[in-house]
Amino acid sequence: MADPSPPQLNEQLDNEEVREILKNTTDLRIFILQIEKEFKEVENKSIEDYIAESQNIANLHNQINECDDVLLRMENMLMSFQSVLNNISTEITQLQRKSVSMSLQLTNRQSVKAQLSQFIEDMAMSEDMINIILETPVTERDFITQLNVLNHKLQLVKELSFKESKSTGDVSDVLHKLRLKAMSKIRTYLLEQIYKFRKPMTNYQIPQNAMLKHKFFFEFILSNERHVAQEICSEYIDTMSKIYYSYFKSYSTRLMSLKFEESCTKDDLMGIEDNASKGLFTKTTSLKHKSTIFTIGKRGDILNQQLEAPIIVPHAQLKNRYTFEALFRSEQYALVDNACREYLFVTEFFMVRGTQAQDLFNQIMGKTLTLMIKNLETSIQDCYDTIAMFLCIQLIFRYQLMCHKRCVPALDKYWDSLQTAIWPRFEYVFRMNIQSIHDCDPSKFNKEMGPHYITRRYAEFSSAVVGISEHFPNELVSRLLLELQNEVECFILRMAAIFPTRKEQLIYLINNYDLVLGVLMEHTRDNSKEAEAFREQLNARSGEYVEEILAPHFGGIIQFVKECEHYFEKEQMDELRKQERRSLALVASFSANWKKSLEELNREVLLLFPSLVTGSQLLQLALTSLVQYYHRFNKLLTPNARAQLTNIHVVMVEIKKYKTNF
Numbered sequence: 001m002a003d004p005s006p007p008q009l010n011e012q013l014d015n016e017e018v019r020e021i022l023k024n025t026t027d028l029r030i031f032i033l034q035i036e037k038e039f040k041e042v043e044n045k046s047i048e049d050y051i052a053e054s055q056n057i058a059n060l061h062n063q064i065n066e067c068d069d070v071l072l073r074m075e076n077m078l079m080s081f082q083s084v085l086n087n088i089s090t091e092i093t094q095l096q097r098k099s100v101s102m103s104l105q106l107t108n109r110q111s112v113k114a115q116l117s118q119f120i121e122d123m124a125m126s127e128d129m130i131n132i133i134l135e136t137p138v139t140e141r142d143f144i145t146q147l148n149v150l151n152h153k154l155q156l157v158k159e160l161s162f163k164e165s166k167s168t169g170d171v172s173d174v175l176h177k178l179r180l181k182a183m184s185k186i187r188t189y190l191l192e193q194i195y196k197f198r199k200p201m202t203n204y205q206i207p208q209n210a211m212l213k214h215k216f217f218f219e220f221i222l223s224n225e226r227h228v229a230q231e232i233c234s235e236y237i238d239t240m241s242k243i244y245y246s247y248f249k250s251y252s253t254r255l256m257s258l259k260f261e262e263s264c265t266k267d268d269l270m271g272i273e274d275n276a277s278k279g280l281f282t283k284t285t286s287l288k289h290k291s292t293i294f295t296i297g298k299r300g301d302i303l304n305q306q307l308e309a310p311i312i313v314p315h316a317q318l319k320n321r322y323t324f325e326a327l328f329r330s331e332q333y334a335l336v337d338n339a340c341r342e343y344l345f346v347t348e349f350f351m352v353r354g355t356q357a358q359d360l361f362n363q364i365m366g367k368t369l370t371l372m373i374k375n376l377e378t379s380i381q382d383c384y385d386t387i388a389m390f391l392c393i394q395l396i397f398r399y400q401l402m403c404h405k406r407c408v409p410a411l412d413k414y415w416d417s418l419q420t421a422i423w424p425r426f427e428y429v430f431r432m433n434i435q436s437i438h439d440c441d442p443s444k445f446n447k448e449m450g451p452h453y454i455t456r457r458y459a460e461f462s463s464a465v466v467g468i469s470e471h472f473p474n475e476l477v478s479r480l481l482l483e484l485q486n487e488v489e490c491f492i493l494r495m496a497a498i499f500p501t502r503k504e505q506l507i508y509l510i511n512n513y514d515l516v517l518g519v520l521m522e523h524t525r526d527n528s529k530e531a532e533a534f535r536e537q538l539n540a541r542s543g544e545y546v547e548e549i550l551a552p553h554f555g556g557i558i559q560f561v562k563e564c565e566h567y568f569e570k571e572q573m574d575e576l577r578k579q580e581r582r583s584l585a586l587v588a589s590f591s592a593n594w595k596k597s598l599e600e601l602n603r604e605v606l607l608l609f610p611s612l613v614t615g616s617q618l619l620q621l622a623l624t625s626l627v628q629y630y631h632r633f634n635k636l637l638t639p640n641a642r643a644q645l646t647n648i649h650v651v652m653v654e655i656k657k658y659k660t661n662f
Helices: 006-024 028-052 056-125 127-135 141-162 168-196 207-213 215-223 226-256 284-290 298-304 324-349 355-380 386-405 412-438 451-468 475-498 502-523 529-569 573-578 580-608 612-636 639-642 648-656
Strands: none
Touching: 006 475, 028 056, 028 324, 127 141, 127 168, 127 207, 141 168, 141 215, 168 207, 168 226, 168 451, 207 215, 207 324, 215 226, 215 386, 215 502, 226 502, 298 451, 324 386, 386 451, 386 648, 412 451, 412 475, 451 475, 451 502, 451 639, 475 502, 475 529, 502 529, 502 612, 529 573, 529 580, 573 580, 580 612, 580 639, 580 648, 612 648
16 A cells, blocks of 8 residues: 555644544643643743844844845946947947958959959050060061060950940050051061062972961951951962962973883784784884783882882983873872872961861862863873773872871862773773774684783783772772673683694693683782682683593593493492403503503693693692592402502502602
């Protein structure tokens, strides 16, 4: 059970006292009187104590009053302090506001001061600047420095004039006079540099470099007086246009004088006989030059090592003569070098790009390019040298690529015009060569089983064109080569037909196919289409020729193998035994004559083929075929006949004697 709370406890105590009083007192009134008496006594004692302590109480009262006074003064003092602190806080706030305001004013004043200082500096005309602009030569560094300053001031005044600023009135007159003076000096200098181009034998790269060094001059004139800039530009265009035209006209004329006197004509086509154009008064040097018409030789170097070789100097090479493509290369490389440098100069100095640069370049080089195109069109009309024209086309491709690497696209239309002039003539002469072979009459040629000179011409020519076009293949060239190849194959077959025996025909075909294949593999890739076609023809005719030369010596054995081999395959041994008498005769004949036959084969093959390599290969092919037939013949023999047959190892030892090292 929980303990009783304090009120409950007091109530219990009162109840106990009441019970105790009721228990000990019989009359409550008496008890009340007693209590009152006790109260009275306590009251009297309290009064006496109070009277006894009255002095102390009075002193205490006085002290309390004094404390009240002290506390009142303290309160007043604190209130005074609080008022002072409030005033101080207000002053601090005001000071902070003033500080922020003063800081902002200072910042604004500094900003205004900087702008005003810069403005005053930009607008002010110093005596040093005026004296330098007026008196110092334009090539001096100080003049260029002050010219930049002047240009800045002019641009600033121009901007302010649009805003109707009154400050420009104070300096505009001085600036105008300085601008005129500076422009006059610059104009005179630039025109002097341009006029230097006109002096004979002048290396115009020197004045060009001087102009590039001071290219800011033109920028200054262009931004301040456009008609003066146009005057300088027009003067430069007029001067350089005449210089380039004169130079290339003279150079082309003198260059053409170095061409071979005996150039190719329509009588120098591939199918024309060697003596067709040889008259009584033909120069002895013509054939020497004609021999290079269908042969590439070192002419292909013009696309590689000689592509960027120094140009031909006509007056230094008067005793030398050059091919058409060599003269074309020298002329075009001179143009590339000059045109690229000119294009880069005008874009940098005259500050033009894109279409503007192209237009400016055309104004300078247009007459020269037109002249060179017309010269080519004229000279190409009399050209029958197909290799020379094809080399020129390849040079165009390479020089166009070179221009692009130099970031000069300005000559693209020129290169297209050159190709437009050359391609039709190239195709026309190419087809004339094809037609000349088609028109050949085999009966007019000597009956020689060696390679025909027309075949050699084709081999050299085809390998040259294929090798040249590897880097820049062309569909038209491939189509023309295929037509030429088909015509040459037909010609070789027509020429072979004039020989009475198949063996002679095969010898002629092999010699010609071998020649073509050898030349093609020497100058082109082994897997070219032309090489593959003639390799197939050579292999087919070689196999047929082997059968032809083996037949007179071992024809009986070969015929026996071809006729009886199917009996062996079908296991018809009775049929093979019926052929024993025939096989014994063949064995006896072989044993008696095989060594002599091998000697005759060796002598015949090596004599009939001018190429020792070809003859040796054919001989080895024939001997290999003989061994194969001999093995097959051995399988078809009866035991009796096989016992009389010469041992295969003996035959092999003898055959190895004819093995060559070619």
